[in-house]
Amino acid sequence: MLHTIPNATIKRLALYRRCFIELYDKGIKRVQSGELSQRIGVDSATIRRDFSYLGELGRQGYGYEVRTVLEAFNNLLKTEETQHAVIIGIGNLGRALLNYFSSDKFNDLIFKTPVDLIAAFDIKESLVGQQIGNLEVHHLSGLKAYIEKHQITYVILTVPPAAAQKVANSLEGLGIKGILNLSSTVINVAEDIRVHEVDLNMELETLFFYVLQKEQGKK
Amino acid sequence: MLHTIPNATIKRLALYRRCFIELYDKGIKRVQSGELSQRIGVDSATIRRDFSYLGELGRQGYGYEVRTVLEAFNNLLKTEETQHAVIIGIGNLGRALLNYFSSDKFNDLIFKTPVDLIAAFDIKESLVGQQIGNLEVHHLSGLKAYIEKHQITYVILTVPPAAAQKVANSLEGLGIKGILNLSSTVINVAEDIRVHEVDLNMELETLFFYVLQKEQGKK
DNA sequence: TAGATTGTTAATCGATTAACAATC
DNA sequence: TAGATTGTTAATCGATTAACAATC
Numbered sequence: 001m002l003h004t005i006p007n008a009t010i011k012r013l014a015l016y017r018r019c020f021i022e023l024y025d026k027g028i029k030r031v032q033s034g035e036l037s038q039r040i041g042v043d044s045a046t047i048r049r050d051f052s053y054l055g056e057l058g059r060q061g062y063g064y065e066v067r068t069v070l071e072a073f074n075n076l077l078k079t080e081e082t083q084h085a086v087i088i089g090i091g092n093l094g095r096a097l098l099n100y101f102s103s104d105k106f107n108d109l110i111f112k113t114p115v116d117l118i119a120a121f122d123i124k125e126s127l128v129g130q131q132i133g134n135l136e137v138h139h140l141s142g143l144k145a146y147i148e149k150h151q152i153t154y155v156i157l158t159v160p161p162a163a164a165q166k167v168a169n170s171l172e173g174l175g176i177k178g179i180l181n182l183s184s185t186v187i188n189v190a191e192d193i194r195v196h197e198v199d200l201n202m203e204l205e206t207l208f209f210y211v212l213q214k215e216q217g218k219k
Numbered sequence: 220m221l222h223t224i225p226n227a228t229i230k231r232l233a234l235y236r237r238c239f240i241e242l243y244d245k246g247i248k249r250v251q252s253g254e255l256s257q258r259i260g261v262d263s264a265t266i267r268r269d270f271s272y273l274g275e276l277g278r279q280g281y282g283y284e285v286r287t288v289l290e291a292f293n294n295l296l297k298t299e300e301t302q303h304a305v306i307i308g309i310g311n312l313g314r315a316l317l318n319y320f321s322s323d324k325f326n327d328l329i330f331k332t333p334v335d336l337i338a339a340f341d342i343k344e345s346l347v348g349q350q351i352g353n354l355e356v357h358h359l360s361g362l363k364a365y366i367e368k369h370q371i372t373y374v375i376l377t378v379p380p381a382a383a384q385k386v387a388n389s390l391e392g393l394g395i396k397g398i399l400n401l402s403s404t405v406i407n408v409a410e411d412i413r414v415h416e417v418d419l420n421m422e423l424e425t426l427f428f429y430v431l432q433k434e435q436g437k438k
Numbered sequence: 439t440a441g442a443t444t445g446t447t448a449a450t451c452g453a454t455t456a457a458c459a460a461t462c
Numbered sequence: 463t464a465g466a467t468t469g470t471t472a473a474t475c476g477a478t479t480a481a482c483a484a485t486c
Contacts, residue, residue: 008477010428014421022404032443040405045446045479052445060485061442076431083427092318096311100403100420114427156423178426182419184319185241186259194433196426198417200401201319202233204375207397207415208302208333209229212295214413227453251467264455264470271469279461280466 009050015040016050017073023066032063074112084152085115088167089159090122090137093182097156098133115154119146123163144170153177161185228269234259235269236292242285251282293331303371304334307386308378309341309356312401316375317352334373338365342382363389372396380404 005013019040023031033051037044051057051064054072058064087094087101101117120132123140130137138146146152157179159167164183171179172190181187181197189195224232238259242250252270256263270276270283273291277283306313306320320336339351342359349356357365365371376398378386383402390398391409400406400416408414 005432006477010432011425013428014418014424017424018403018418018421019405034443043479045481046477048443048445049478056445058444058486060444062486063443077427079431085423092311092315096315097419099311101423114424154423154426178430180419180423180426186238194426194430196422196429198419198422199233199237200316200399200417202237203415203417204304204320204373204399205233205236205333206230207373207399207413208296209232210415211397211413212298213224213229225453253467262455264457265453267467267469268454275469277462277468279468281462282467 005053009053012042012046012050013073013076015042016047017070020066020070020073024070028066030063030065033058036064077112077114081151083115083154084150085117085154085156086119086121086143086146086152087117087135087156087158088121088140088143089157089163089183090120090124090127090132091158091160094120094122094156094158095132097158097182098135101133101156117156118150118152121146140167144174147171147174147176151175154180156180156182157187158182224272228272231261231265231269232292232295234261235266236289239285239289239292243289247285249282249284252277255283296331296333300370302334302373303369304336304373304375305338305340305362305365305371306336306354306375306377307340307359307362308376308382308402309339309343309346309351310377310379313339313341313375313377314351316377316401317354320352320375336375337369337371340365359386363393366390366393366395370394373399375399375401376406377401 016036019036020031033044033047036042036047048058051069054076057069057072085101087097090098098117098120101113101115117135120135120137121140121143122128122137125139127137128139152174153176155171155176155178157164157167161184164181164185164187168179168181168187168189171193176193178194178196179187179189181195182199184199184201186197187195238255252263252266255261255266267277270288273295276288276291304320306316309317317336317339320332320334336354339354339356340359340362341347341356344358346356347358371393372395374390374395374397376383376386380403383400383404383406387398387400387406387408390412395412397413397415398406398408400414401418403418403420405416406414
């Protein structure tokens with residue numbers, strides 16, 4: 001096992017894990033790199049190479065034990081302190097994410113969730129106090145105190161674009177490690193906070209550019 | 220101008236376009252590659268190289284005219300027939316996307332939208348006939364007829380994971396070019412349909428893996 | 439052992455970027 | 463013209479993958 005995982009591999013880890021959770025759910029006990037390749041569309045040599053960064057997970061002439069690989073992922077996800085997250089902005093997108101993440105069904109050896117979502121925030125008075133998913137909505141004014149008290153390290157940002165930078169500013173210096181930014185605008189924060197941006201508008205446009213390119217290739 | 224745009228460039232095009240729309244909104248008339256680099260975190264040489272695939276957009280010693288670049292993007296987005304999309308699955312995520320895409324504010328020279336979202340589908344009888352955003356919800360049973368009648372080429376898929384493959388199957392052979400798959404599961408469709416997958420759960424996990432890696436690098 | 443698939447080597451491919459000539 | 467920044471060349475870097483030795 002080498003100890004620096006390349007960026008290209010990191011980007012595929014979540015895909016691998018989801019695939020193995022699906023296999024586990026289906027009761028499939030082992031799988032080979034060639035079969036995985038077909039399922040997820042990644043070259044089998046790339047898969048073997050990627051897995052080798054996580055340890056020697058397979059057995060020659062046999063393949064990979066589903067359970068062994070899932071446990072390797074959980075070891076990777078295991079951290080000294082539990083990681084807590086809050087979500088800010090309870091519009092439709094915020095609600096969708098609350099439903100994904102607040103279902104506390106899995107937290108055992110196989111299905112450890114990397115981050116526990118424990119609270120929701122919004123500026124709208126009418127939402128404050130409501131229960132959505134299984135979390136209570138707090139007012140944005142209490143954000144800083146909450147983050148400090150509960151040692152929050154991750155933030156899911158689903159506020160409108162115009163509010164994003166202001167909220168992002170208020171997150172600095174509180175020990176936040178990462179922001180999943182779904183606000184459709186770039187935010188600037190201190191270097192020590194990792195921002196991962198997803199813009200669904202851009203995703204549709206990227207799909208469109210790919211199709212366009214493919215069509216032009218034909219001519 | 221070269222005529223095959225590399226994959227790495229295609230993945231950045233939407234980011235560039237969004238940035239230029241923001242600049243235009245702010246009334247900024249020109250911009251240089253170095254300044255762009257700071258805004259979006261892409262090396263200035265990469266930006267110049269990427270732009271050169273779209274034509275000679277800049278002027279030496281001057282930079283890029285914001286309007287000129289936006290027009291170049293719109294030429295790229297311009298297609299012989301208008302591209303229509305439907306959204307399938309009107310849960311919270313579906314609603315969030317409806318609000319993004321059904322606002323028909325922009326469709327001029329500067330802000331051409333690549334795809335027009337024109338209808339929504341769900342299997343729930345209670346939603347059918349309702350107006351969400353500015354679109355009407357149809358019953359899923361009418362999907363095939365609708366796609367054929369209105370020459371739909373793009374589908375935004377926001378159904379639960381368990382329903383995704385079945386819906387995807389029903390989309391084959393109808394002229395669909397691309398699917399934006401937000402259903403949190405891999406779908407298998409014919410080769411001629413491009414699938415672009417976004418899983419918000421995986422995105423959070425990827426952020427977590429990046430932070431983990433960064434922390435381990437420190438030790 | 440024989441058969442099969444992993445883990446890894448080495449070659450190939452594509453993407454990034456430093457550096458600078460072209461040129462506005 | 464002088465100054466500046468693009469567009470592009472060429473070098474570097476990182477990712478992919480064919481091929482196979484290691485080994486279960």
